[in-house]
Amino acid sequence: xxxxxxxxxxxxxxxxxxxxxxxxxxxxxxxxxxxxxxxxxxxxxxxxxxxxxxxxxxxxxxxxxxxxxxxxxxxxxxxxxxxxxxxxxxxxxxxxxxxxxxxxxxxxxxxxxxxxxxxxxxxxxxxxxxxxxxxxxxxxxxxxxxxxxxxxxxxxxxxxxxxxxxxxxxxxxxxxxxxxxxxxxxxxxxxxxxxxxxxxxxxxxxxxxxxxxxxxxxxxxxxxxxxxxxxxxxxxxxxxxxxxxxxxxxxxxxxxxxxxxxxxxxxxxxxxxxxxxxxxxxxxxxxxxxxxxxxxxxxxxxxxxxxxxxxxxxxxxxxxxxxxxxxxxxxxxxxxxxxxxxxxxxxxxxxxxxxxxxxxxxxxxxxxxxxxxxxxxxxxxx
Numbered sequence: 001x002x003x004x005x006x007x008x009x010x011x012x013x014x015x016x017x018x019x020x021x022x023x024x025x026x027x028x029x030x031x032x033x034x035x036x037x038x039x040x041x042x043x044x045x046x047x048x049x050x051x052x053x054x055x056x057x058x059x060x061x062x063x064x065x066x067x068x069x070x071x072x073x074x075x076x077x078x079x080x081x082x083x084x085x086x087x088x089x090x091x092x093x094x095x096x097x098x099x100x101x102x103x104x105x106x107x108x109x110x111x112x113x114x115x116x117x118x119x120x121x122x123x124x125x126x127x128x129x130x131x132x133x134x135x136x137x138x139x140x141x142x143x144x145x146x147x148x149x150x151x152x153x154x155x156x157x158x159x160x161x162x163x164x165x166x167x168x169x170x171x172x173x174x175x176x177x178x179x180x181x182x183x184x185x186x187x188x189x190x191x192x193x194x195x196x197x198x199x200x201x202x203x204x205x206x207x208x209x210x211x212x213x214x215x216x217x218x219x220x221x222x223x224x225x226x227x228x229x230x231x232x233x234x235x236x237x238x239x240x241x242x243x244x245x246x247x248x249x250x251x252x253x254x255x256x257x258x259x260x261x262x263x264x265x266x267x268x269x270x271x272x273x274x275x276x277x278x279x280x281x282x283x284x285x286x287x288x289x290x291x292x293x294x295x296x297x298x299x300x301x302x303x304x305x306x307x308x309x310x311x312x313x314x315x316x317x318x319x320x321x322x323x324x325x326x327x328x329x330x331x332x333x334x335x336x337x338x339x340x341x342x343x344x345x346x347x348x349x350x351x352x353x354x355x356x357x358x359x360x361x362x363x364x365x366x367x368x369x370x371x372x373x374x375x376x377x378x379x380x381x382x
Contacts, residue, residue: 004341004344005341005344007337007340008331010337010340010341010344011330011331011334011340012330013340013344014073014077014078014330014334014340014343014344015310015314015315015330017073017077017344017347017351018070018073018074018077018078019306019307019310020351021066021069021070021073021351022070022306022310023302023303023306023307024066024069024070025063025066025067025069025070026183026302026303026305026306027186027299027302027303028059028062028063028066028358029060029063029064029066029067030134030182030183030186030187030302031056031183031186031187031189031190032056032059032060032063032064032103032130032187033129033130033131033133033134033183033187034130034134034183034184034185034186034187034188034190034210035052035055035056035130035187035188035190035191036056036103036126036127036129036130036131036187037127037130037131037134037180037183037184037187038052038127038130038184038187038188038191038203038206039052039053039123039126039127039130040123040124040127041202041206042188042191042199042202042203042206043123043199044198044202046116046119047371047374047375048198048199048371049119049123050111050374050381050382051195051199051369051370051371051374052191052195052199053107053110053126053382054369054373054374054377054381054382055190055191055194055195055369056190057107057382058361058365059361059362059365060103060107061104062357062358062361063358065354066354069350069351069354073343073347076335076339076343077334077335077340077343078317078328078330078333078334078335079333079335080158080246080328080332080333080334081317081318081328081333083158084148084150084158084160084318084328085318087150087158087160088148088149088150088158088160088162089140089143089148089167091164092136092139092140092164092167095132095136096132096133096136096137099128099129099131099132099133099136100129100133101129102122102125102126102128102129103126103129103130105122105125106122106123106125106126106129107126107382108382109122110122110123110126110382111381111382130183130187131180134179134180134183134184135176135177135179135180136176137176137179138172138175138176138177138178138179138180139167139168139172139173139175139176139179140167140172141175141179141309142169142171142172142173142174142175142176142221143167143169143172144309144313144318144319145171145175145225145229145231145258145309145312145313146169146171146172146229146230146321147230147232147253147319147320147321147322147324147327148160148162148318148319148320148321149161149162149166149320149321149322150162150318150320150322150323150326151320151322151323151326152246152247152323152326161322171221171224171228171229174217174220174221174224175221177213177214177217178214178217178218178221178305181210181211181213181214181215181217182214182218182279182301182302182305183302184206184210184214185207185210185211185214185279185282185283185298186298186299186301186302188203188204188206188207188210188211188286189203189207189282189286189291189294189295189298190295190298191203191206192204192207192286192291192294192295193291193292193294193295194367194368194369195368195369195370196368196370197370197371204286204287207282207283207286207294208283208286208287211279211282211283211286212283214279215276215279215280218275218276218279218305219276222272225256225258225259225312226256226259227255227256228255229255229256229258230253230254230255230257231253231254231255231256231257231258231259231260231312232251232252232253232254232257232258232316232319232324232327233251233252233253233254233257233260234249234250234251234315234329235249235250235251235252236249236250237249237331245332246325246326246327246328246329246332246333247323247325247326248332249325249329249332250325251319251324251325251327252324253321253324258312258313259312261311261312261314265311268311270304271304271307271308271311272304272308273304274300274301274304275301275304275305275307275308276301278297278298278300278301278304279297279298279301281297282294282295282297282298282301285297314330315329315330315331316328316329317329317330317333318333
């Protein structure tokens with residue numbers, strides 16, 4: 001087989017591709033989760049909650065494709081990461097999956113019965129379906145930054161030595177607050193863009209509250225990463241052409257090591273700067289009724305938060321706290337050269353289609369969702 005890229009270059013390309021998919025998921029599915037989490041609080045009546053659901057209803061399934069694509073990309077590029085994460089973080093991932101079940105069922109079945117108790121139950125189910133995944137995604141990143149307790153034996157079998165409750169440590173919970181605050185802010189700004197009247201006014205207030213919590217938590221998380229969290233640093237690496245040999249490298253844990261990439265790559269400091277600055281400006285734009293500008297800035301802030309974590313951890317994907325040498329990186333947790341090359345062409349063909357479809361769907365579904373439109377829409381509306 002003729003390879004377009006050498007193995008080392010493909011490893012880096014796939015880190016970038018998975019990062020793009022995660023950013024797309026955080027931006028697009030992120031405001032869906034945020035709107036769901038805010039549903040019982042911003043919507044005070046049945047028709048107001050229907051307005052909120054119809055703001056995300058026509059596009060949420062398309063947004064979910066980015067989440068599925070990110071999972072598929074992880075499986076294709078980093079099978080060791082996929083296997084290790086599911087064996088060690090199984091309970092947390094299953095809880096996330098079960099919470100996500102509330103969204104398709106709740107959105108489709110909430111309006112089937114004109115019963116206040118039925119609809120209220122689904123409203124809280126949708127709230128759980130938005131809140132729990134947003135929180136767990138942040139908790140997961142918080143544990144990645146601290147390292148996950150697993151190791152490989154001589155036969156490359158993975159052993160997880162932690163527990164579910166061990167994942168709920170203070171820094172991980174703070175990271176969960178960062179994620180939940182960020183996505184609810186993002187969802188509130190999206191509601192401000194797509195609705196009017198009382199829903200829009202409450203969404204503006206929710207954006208300020210959630211955004212303020214996010215910015216404070218994000219700043220605190222950065223402080224703890226610099227002062228109290230042991231990062232990881234590679235001392236020696238195996239051959240660039242190696243794979244599936246995580247223990248062939250030497251890794252050390254060092255206080256503040258996650259800030260190490262800012263020295264050789266000073267441009268990477270733009271990620272946390274944009275994360276904080278764009279989110280702060282989004283809140284300013286939201287307060288001054290510039291919802292379109294606020295949403296663009298919120299998208300930039302969300303993307304920058306994901307990039308901040310990714311750039312800080314590079315080249316680590318799944319660090320190990322119990323055996324640092326077992327930590328998985330983009331160099332040794334990766335698929336074969338042939339697999340990466342074939343999947344590169346698959347992604348090169350499908351991601352532009354995904355972007356084109358997403359752009360078309362939002363163009364068709366653009367416009368303000370009003371209470372009058374919901375009432376007149378009958379069964380054609382959620």
